[in-house]
Amino acid sequence: MPTWTKSPPDDPRGQGLPLVRTPAARSLVAVVTSESLIGTDTHFWGGHTVPCERPDCDACHNGIAYRWHGYLSAYNPIDQLHFIFEMTANAASVFTEYQLTNKTLRCCRFEAYRWRRLKNGRVIIKCEHSNHPSHALPKAPDLQKVMAIIWRLPIPNVVVDGIERGAPKVWTHTGDDGQSSDPKLYDTPNP
Numbered sequence: 236m237p238t239w240t241k242s243p244p245d246d247p248r249g250q251g252l253p254l255v256r257t258p259a260a261r262s263l264v265a266v267v268t269s270e271s272l273i274g275t276d277t278h279f280w281g282g283h284t285v286p287c288e289r290p291d292c293d294a295c296h297n298g299i300a301y302r303w304h305g306y307l308s309a310y311n312p313i314d315q316l317h318f319i320f321e322m323t324a325n326a327a328s329v330f331t332e333y334q335l336t337n338k339t340l341r342c343c344r345f346e347a348y349r350w351r352r353l354k355n356g357r358v359i360i361k362c363e364h365s366n367h368p369s370h371a372l373p374k375a376p377d378l379q380k381v382m383a384i385i386w387r388l389p390i391p392n393v394v395v396d397g398i399e400r401g402a403p404k405v406w407t408h409t410g411d412d413g414q415s416s417d418p419k420l421y422d423t424p425n426p
């Protein structure tokens with residue numbers, strides 16, 4: 236006999252959200268749901284973006300350049316998608332300036348697009364305060380946990396398959412340090 240349930244099971248790792256980057260063909264418009272952004276150095280390694288885990292980092296040991304990426308959660312009211320938005324340090328500075336004035340990023344409406352609609356074009360972000368009421372937005376997820384799920388890292392204080400995992404050691408809070416100077420990597424959109 237199958238055991239039927241009336242809703243899908245909760246993911247024991249927590250809330251999973253899709254990762255979205257600025258597309259080339261059109262603008263991305265959304266409202267931030269997190270209070271602030273988080274960021275860390277990353278590598279483009281093995282065909283995708285992975286966090287740098289210095290001092291014991293395979294990508295660093297193989298001479299792969301690193302660059303900082305920032306992450307925040309955002310909601311698109313039109314298609315009702317709650318997602319994680321990935322940005323470069325340049326793009327992140329627009330959000331940090333907004334936060335200085337407005338204390339929080341939550342309810343910041345932003346438009347992100349690429350210069351000349353080029354696939355590797357620099358990302359340009361415009362921020363403004365949204366009239367979307369905060370209570371009508373989804374609750375902000377735990378960004379570190381969501382990123383740990385996306386990157387398949389051990390999640391702090393979350394029991395996975397009955398095993399208490401250690402905390403990931405990859406998080407930094409700097410905005411500008413550690414930028415890659417390798418131009419090939421600098422504007423590589425990570426698939």
Ligand SMILES: [Zn+2]
Pocket residue numbers: 278286287288289292293294295296301
């Ligand atoms: Zn590394």
